[in-house]
Amino acid sequence: MQDTIRRILSSSVYDVAVETPLERMGPLSDRLGRAVLLKREDLQPVFSFKLRGAYNKLATLNADEKARGVICASAGNHAQGLAYSATRMGVRAVIVMPRTTPSIKVEAVRRLGGEVVIFGDAFDDAREHALALCEKENLVFVHPYDDPEVIAGQGTIGVEILRQHSGPLAAIYVPVGGGGLAAGIATFVKFLRPDVRVFGVEPEDAASMKAALDAGKPVPLREVGIFADGVAVRQAGEETFRLCSQYLDGIVTVSTDEICAAIKDIFDHTRAIAEPAGAVALAGLRKHAPSLDLPGAVAAILSGANINFDRLRHVAERAEIGERAEALLAVTIPEKPGAYRAFIRLLGDRAITEFNYRFAPGASAQIFVGVQLKGGQAEKLSIIETLRDAGHRVLDMTDNEVAKLHIRYMVGGRVEGLRDELLYRFEFPERPGALLKFLEGLRADWNISLFHYRNHGSDYGRVLAGIQVPPGEREMFEAYLDKLGYAHWDETENPAYGMFLAPPA
Template sequence: MLSLSDIVDARERVAGVARHTPLERSRTFSEMTDANVHLKLETFQRTGAFKIRGAMNRIATLSSAERDAGVVTASAGNHAQGVALAATEAGIDATVVMPRFAPVSKVKATRGYGASVVLHGVDYDEAQAHAHELERDQGRTYVHAFDDPTVMAGQGTIGLEVADDCPDVDTVVVPIGGGGLISGIAVAVKERLGHDVRVVGVQAAGASTAADSLRTGERRTIDSVDTIADGIATRTVGERTLAVMQEYVDEVVVVDDREIALALALLLERSKTLVEGAGAVPLAAVLSEAFEYDPDETIVATLCGGNIDLNRLTTVIRHGLVQMGRYLKVTIDLKDRPGELERVSTIVARAGANVYAVHHDRTSRDVAVNAAELELELETDDAEHAADIVDELEAHGYDVTITT
């Protein structure tokens, strides 16, 4: 079982590479929730995510023979970058297997940190299977992304920083993929501050196995994953991490992609903090009240990384704006006659909406010969404003369909 002394030792090993990241109180999210919300900003970590901690600790413990043979790992992106940088710092050759659909930015960053990248499989699990083949064929040491006590200890150094910077914390909220991060943090905060500190794990709905695994005491595996939180998109938790979570994690909850997108957009707009999907998951759980907490309860949300692909960011922000009521897409049936488009535009303008895009179609199969279909993308103030615009259009006799 992972111990506090393991994590303390890890802090010494990673100190020269990993940063002590900020922990800041958020007035915005505290006011929104009536809790005392703090953000642990691992987005400012080297490589943009927490994974450098565990990777560096594992590589620092390699034998001379293992160092000479090199290392191999599998990752959806953040662990890949952590291993690449840690290996380069130690002068060790590293090969990283990443899913074929891994974000381009993470693939390029991993190569930039000095590792050889092999793209294989549709998700983390298929990439991992191929990495183990390379491990056997090439005699390399496999650096597991989460199911390794040394890796867990490295991630647990975050928990020591939380204990130092926010000793009155009541609840620490941590994302769960394979379970390495929450295992390390849970041991650190509970053994340092006491077992009264609550540790809540959060998974994405499209990659949720931890709650069932903890309830049954056996690892549950799903056939596929589907979530914008690619950093925690694993089919199962680890054997070693499950054992630690059974002893140290108090509760596991689930959030969906809409809630994740909303949290990401709010962090960007209100806290000027860019996170990836996995990084937004803890705050999503707090904002959606996925678990119960008391007024004025001190909560630390662990924002585990900020490595989001720009193409994905555009999509996620748009979904976040939809959840905030700030983006509205509607389809309107028009009579195909002069002045109708201008009439609709006037109604929208008077209602105070800004037009993103307009698509006017007379040829759709679903449109009558004497009609046209108008699609509008609108910038709105909030959900109430969006509803008022729809009501105003309908009051003028238009049949409006909301398509977002």
């Protein structure tokens, strides 16, 4: 601890970084019944806290190391922080970025003075190439999180929080990717204010530090969700794990919808748009702080605001669900005149956020409806009870990923006489040839009967595909998918598929 504290207190980050404000979030504070404080790291020159660690590492290099130049592999905020810091110091900086990196981030690194090398289809490819270039050109590798000087630079945020808020402080919520930010903040806070709780927050589908703490050592995740790409790390660092295992009070995991709701809260308060990773900590605070039995304020780190504009649609769609301000329901109503009007009457004066319906022969029709909620979970359950009492079959789709991503846009897709259809959800790499690779590997008699694609401005495209595969060939089909290597899930038994897309029995 003492070594890390010494590094934090002797850090040189303020040569380039600014001391960011700690702001009280009024409406959220009122909702939670205690002061909620937001640490505005989105106001750094590169719109992210990563500048602190990158600059502190460079500031500790000797003259010979600076003359050699530095290198890193990154598709995001670390790349911009290192490029900015190196330019300020007159140091050469090589940034290796995968081909899937959004052009806005590539151009940002170039504008900041970094030498961009595009290599590989994924981050791991870029990292291996960066290490090879590091050895070939005798450069200094700057790790994004697992380095004592990087950790110390990030830890200066903890110093600022405790200086800016001297009153009662119950907890600080910190986003966790590789763990550098959490390790630095937790170490300093526990040194000076051991009464303050420090919680790491991770997405449910990228909880590498939680996996490490559960296993007693860093372990690789089999799959990593990439919605909050800034914290989408497959394995926690060795040094960050060592510190987090000693000084963190726990890990909170949050869903995509909860992150989107936190982005909305931040926008409502600041008119700034946080990137998903930047809002992770506030999502954890919103989820966990109501059950915290300690008096005092709670604080969250807004860690960054480098979001691609084309992701905003997805965020807006999911924020209401994350706030429990919208219910998505699949309802069976009679296929007869007046049934729609009678159904709407049952919902009273509530706002309808979505209504999908298509005529189908038969005695009943399936509709997909979104309803705005003011009373959260209790109101949703009341609506479902009212509809069921009126004789309608109701399925709650609010937390059904396939329904939210795909089927809400595809209602009415049944086909008479379609046989042997399987429904699979995929994450396709967003790179040229990904779809062709998928199609070329399919046998000619495995017919694609449905294909729905949505891109959310991330490294992966979401795909829903129906494929006709005879029962005797399904093991062969699964073997093909395993060999293909794309993340995939069998959704054939998903009730949303059964109601809206599956061939009639």
